[in-house]
Amino acid sequence: MTAVAMGNILGDWPPGARGVFIRTFAVPGQGSDPGGREEEMSQELFAQRRSIEQVEEGTELAPRFDEQGLIPAVTTDFATGELMMVGYMNAAALRLTIETGQAHYFSRSRQALWRKGETSGLVQHVRELLIDDDQDCVWLRVEIDGGISCHVGYRSCFYRRIPVGSAHAGETPVLEFTMRDKAFEFEEMYPGQPNPTKL
Amino acid sequence: MTAVAMGNILGDWPPGARGVFIRTFAVPGQGSDPGGREEEMSQELFAQRRSIEQVEEGTELAPRFDEQGLIPAVTTDFATGELMMVGYMNAAALRLTIETGQAHYFSRSRQALWRKGETSGLVQHVRELLIDDDQDCVWLRVEIDGGISCHVGYRSCFYRRIPVGSAHAGETPVLEFTMRDKAFEFEEMYPGQPNPTKL
Numbered sequence: 001m002t003a004v005a006m007g008n009i010l011g012d013w014p015p016g017a018r019g020v021f022i023r024t025f026a027v028p029g030q031g032s033d034p035g036g037r038e039e040e041m042s043q044e045l046f047a048q049r050r051s052i053e054q055v056e057e058g059t060e061l062a063p064r065f066d067e068q069g070l071i072p073a074v075t076t077d078f079a080t081g082e083l084m085m086v087g088y089m090n091a092a093a094l095r096l097t098i099e100t101g102q103a104h105y106f107s108r109s110r111q112a113l114w115r116k117g118e119t120s121g122l123v124q125h126v127r128e129l130l131i132d133d134d135q136d137c138v139w140l141r142v143e144i145d146g147g148i149s150c151h152v153g154y155r156s157c158f159y160r161r162i163p164v165g166s167a168h169a170g171e172t173p174v175l176e177f178t179m180r181d182k183a184f185e186f187e188e189m190y191p192g193q194p195n196p197t198k199l
Numbered sequence: 200m201t202a203v204a205m206g207n208i209l210g211d212w213p214p215g216a217r218g219v220f221i222r223t224f225a226v227p228g229q230g231s232d233p234g235g236r237e238e239e240m241s242q243e244l245f246a247q248r249r250s251i252e253q254v255e256e257g258t259e260l261a262p263r264f265d266e267q268g269l270i271p272a273v274t275t276d277f278a279t280g281e282l283m284m285v286g287y288m289n290a291a292a293l294r295l296t297i298e299t300g301q302a303h304y305f306s307r308s309r310q311a312l313w314r315k316g317e318t319s320g321l322v323q324h325v326r327e328l329l330i331d332d333d334q335d336c337v338w339l340r341v342e343i344d345g346g347i348s349c350h351v352g353y354r355s356c357f358y359r360r361i362p363v364g365s366a367h368a369g370e371t372p373v374l375e376f377t378m379r380d381k382a383f384e385f386e387e388m389y390p391g392q393p394n395p396t397k398l
Contacts, residue, residue: 158338
């Protein structure tokens, strides 16, 4: 289910944004119609995949979305290079990221398009966006308002280390925390929202 | 289809490796039985997922594999932080990465377990392995023999930039190459192998 509105519905457009946008947004609890008209419009921006040479060595953006219409998105801190999070984008999220310079994702748990920071204020400003050889993954290099990315409250989602090496063969690995400071608790930052972690 | 062999069938084990390993390997063209006994054995190393608190804040490794039995794996260069590639692991690939300290993946195009570098020599030595908040993604920080990761011949798979910003709204994006030097051509490095890029 998708609703369509005219104008600046999500707030804080970049200063250079021009004209009137036709935007869609998710109706809470109803998902964002990942296979609908908004997706088709976004797909029209991308090239058809015609050959391996075109995809690997060409200059056309021809992303390959999976059976769920998604592409993984790897997000690192522009200054430090630290891996902050890995999310997923549908065609609309990729288009909006390109057009606005702010990271948009598709939430698999909520089945909804999602501008990172719309609740938390931890907006991700994309300083560089890259795509991989077979165009089925993107890399976002971002500056983050507040510097925090993880819904659990840690700076990065990757705050635990798995011990590696033959000494650990056959043993159930015990994770080691690499950071301990949390900036917030989930329930404080996202009151009333279900935790996105699925068992 | 999986074959089982005793001993050091893949060569160059790390110096600390002990004893006899029972290893499975993919029979070319027949896949590696991603849902079979090898996978079950590997799954036994991991904890059951019982609660959000356990998964997010605990020290048990309890990864969540998707419907295909896979987890995305993000691989960065240990020294520079550069994103080199994004691959997928099944349970066996994750277990072997932990036990050997060398990156193993599951090739979706070949449907086979895959020790990175087994053909090319571009082996990835894992200096640090991390897992994310909801344990459905891992991060490998690696040193790479030869320093190259991409099957197309570039250092990293992410050698093209997507232009970002409102000036590009509504236009089909034109990719910009961020590196031009190729270390090899695919056909030279992998003679007779099908290109893994799918259209």
